[in-house]
Amino acid sequence: MAQFDTEVAVVTGAGSGIGRATAEAFAAEGARVVVSDVNVEGGEETVARIEEAGGTATFVETDVTDGDAVAAMVETAVSEYGRLDFACNNAGVGGAQKPAADLSFDEWQQVIDVNLNGVWRSMRHEIPAMLDGDGGVVVNMASILGKVGFANASHYVAAKHGVLGLTKSAAIEYAEQGVRVNAVCPGFVDTPLLSEGGLDDPEARKGIESLHPMNRLGDVDEIASAVVWLCSDGASFTTGEALTVDGGYTSR
Ligand SMILES: NC(=O)c1ccc[n+]([C@@H]2O[C@H](COP(=O)([O-])OP(=O)(O)OC[C@H]3O[C@@H](n4cnc5c(N)ncnc54)[C@H](O)[C@@H]3O)[C@@H](O)[C@H]2O)c1
Numbered sequence: 001m002a003q004f005d006t007e008v009a010v011v012t013g014a015g016s017g018i019g020r021a022t023a024e025a026f027a028a029e030g031a032r033v034v035v036s037d038v039n040v041e042g043g044e045e046t047v048a049r050i051e052e053a054g055g056t057a058t059f060v061e062t063d064v065t066d067g068d069a070v071a072a073m074v075e076t077a078v079s080e081y082g083r084l085d086f087a088c089n090n091a092g093v094g095g096a097q098k099p100a101a102d103l104s105f106d107e108w109q110q111v112i113d114v115n116l117n118g119v120w121r122s123m124r125h126e127i128p129a130m131l132d133g134d135g136g137v138v139v140n141m142a143s144i145l146g147k148v149g150f151a152n153a154s155h156y157v158a159a160k161h162g163v164l165g166l167t168k169s170a171a172i173e174y175a176e177q178g179v180r181v182n183a184v185c186p187g188f189v190d191t192p193l194l195s196e197g198g199l200d201d202p203e204a205r206k207g208i209e210s211l212h213p214m215n216r217l218g219d220v221d222e223i224a225s226a227v228v229w230l231c232s233d234g235a236s237f238t239t240g241e242a243l244t245v246d247g248g249y250t251s252r
Pocket of ligand 1: 187
């Protein structure tokens, strides 16, 4: 028997990269998965991959900047599968790469609205659904850039630091009500988000790899497995944690 045979998970930004790997990892453990993304093609492909592997999933088009869409995403988990146990709030964007004073308000606001407000919007609907059931686990996708700064990414870094503050505060608020709230802080991971950030250039890629003592980028499955562990019974006393998965980046 797989460990999540009775559980239902929702993953935002599950049409690509870390979110897709996480949705697939939940499904491989037996969970029924609500695959959520603003990108319809990517989301539907994730569902197809899960179904081909013998799992159960459904796609809901969701822009995490739209509160009504996020509410509908959670309603789908409950109406389709009867409950919500796990939520991985993973949708995110990289944004423009510029020094803080050169960012326009719109550039600042877009990254904050997806990467920080989007996590809060999701939790706002996910937590009540979990409280209505048997409790649950929220895992927010932060970053090492929720712990340390990075030049030309102040909006992203501010949003990810904010995600950790939100995670820790909600962990305290719901600790006695059966809802654990944690975050994962990946180092740089090989995904489309990184390619869009200029890492298709081999020299730039080498430079980023060398920031990690393991001298490589992370793989999406290495992040997904951390999310699955945080949702497992093995993590039953773990809440408010910002679990770093970074090949040693922040240990330097
Ligand atoms: N790749 C990395 O190096 C890295 C490192 C640390 C943290 N992260 C975080 O991991 C998460 C996933 O990133 P990824 O690297 O897999 O990138 P990705 O670009 O492969 O996936 C991001 C997904 O989020 C979706 N998305 C974007 N805006 C959205 C919105 N408004 N509503 C709903 N979905 C939206 C995209 O359509 C895409 O499918 C992000 O939160 C990112 O900040 C990534």
